[in-house]
Amino acid sequence: MTSWITICDTCKTPDWDETTDSRPHGQDMADLIEAAAMGREGVKTRRVSCLMGCSHGCNVAVQGAGKLAYTLGKFDPAPEAAEAIVEYAALHAQSTNGQVPYKQWPQGVKDHFITRHPPLPDAAEE
Template identity: 60%
Template sequence: MTTWITICDTCKRDGWDQTGATATDGETLAALVESAAADVPGLRTRRTACLMGCKTGCNVAVQARGKLSYTLGNFAPEAEAAAGIVTYAALHADSATGQVPYRSWPQAIKGHFVTRHPPLPDDDGPAGDGTAMTAA
């Protein structure tokens, strides 16, 4: 099963506009993550225009069908962050549920978790935990 790393390529950390950079911080992090993940089995990357986590940019999402999904943010656009993201995503890919034991987390991602999402139900029926979901 494939684990996807979705990288916000529009993220700009505080002070970006004063750096003179031509690429956004998100574009820089995306290129580093893409390079680090290039030959890792079970991982794919994609870019998106916005993950709506602007206060915690740079942001990524780690997702796979049928598994817990995570949003991580507040990364510097550096190789160490990209390597940590890819290492964590590979552990996510190897996990049956998407949950990775804390002791296995790379140091570079500790303190960067923003949200955790349960897997979507397989169909449009009840949530599967005994409570029905209702539309808002």
């Protein structure tokens, strides 16, 4: 199955400064995640403007049909963070319900989880 990484391209980390930064850190993070996910089986990316996690900076959501979804944040836009996010999304894609055992989490995503959402009910449950 496919897991999507939804990347907030308007995020700014607390050290963002309009006099020195030419664009939001979220755009830098999106570029890095897209590059890391290129050709990665089971992982797709998309950008959105605002995930409403402004106090957490560089937010992403990892989602898949019928699976638990997660919001992660508090990242610095760095290649290592992007790689860890993509690796976690790949594990999410391989799981049956979206739950990845803690011992399998890449080090770079630990302490970055903000929220977890249950999957939406399917039409039979409505």
